[in-house]
Amino acid sequence: HAHEAKASQWALLNYRRTQTPYMITRRVLKSPKKNAFTHTVYKQAQHVICLSQAIVQSVLTSVPEAKVSVIGDMFADLAWQEDKVAQIKEKYQGRVLVGQVGALSMKDKGNHIAIDAFKSLPENKFILLLLGEGGDRSQLEYRAKGMTNVEFMGFREDIGNYIRALDIFVFPSLMEGFGSSILDAMSVEVPIVASKAGGIPEIIEHGHNGLLCETGSSESLAESILALDQDAALSKKLVINAKQDVGAYIPAKIADKYISLYLNKLPKKIG
DSSP, X not given: OBOSHHHXXXXXXXXXXXXXXXXXXXXXXXXXXXXXXXXXXXXXXXEEEESSHHHHHHHHHHOTTOOEEEOOOOOOOOOOOHHHHHHHHHHTTTSEEEEEESOOOHXXXXXXXXXXXXXXXXXXXXXXXXXXXXXXXHHHHHHTTTOSSEEEEEOOTTHHHHHHHOSEEEEOOSSOSOOHHHHHHHHTTOOEEEEOOTTGGGTOOBTTTBEEEOTTOHHHHHHHHHHHHHOHHHHHHHHHHHHHHGGGGOHHHHHHHHHHHHHHHSOXXXX
């Protein structure tokens, strides 16, 4: 069972040598490369598991013969401590605490969309925490120059405490195969605003367990943040529904799906 490109290539070569069947889990939205070798890697796989229907379509665009199905990611069941969460909230007391978790990558994660949204929000009321590291940090810091309502937190070992402390979790990705960080926010009962990119709408149903904003639009993101802040009943409803829905992504249930796939799709041993 291969989970990335080189492992998938090795699995094909090993299959040719030993006839050991292999599966691939495809996590990214970008289509597999359109060359003969990559095509064979996916065509010869016993099965290709995609985290979302959006990824299924990207695979089939390159390899129409691939045998595919969807099994979503699982939430991390992050640890958090009530006293640590309280300390974070105390530090930002009087502000609406909004956070984005993920790599600092404008091309994929759209961190600049969040920064631009905060240029139109009341600076003394809302504050944005960008949790994560990445190659675009310097560009993003330049974009946020002079803003007192944006903080770069870097990589945090205690990320569970920070997500739990948020008033709103934002996920303005421009390209996203699934968006597993959304599951973490759902599990710790934080209302979510996310873009419509890739597989995100397969997790978030607008108005039911989160709000969806237009991909690439800082104005739409800002409007959604304001809507959540101004409507406590809506925020509560989204949190309750999200907590129920995230139960479909607990590790045991995802493991059961993989085991069922192994039993039903892999060839049976002879003798």
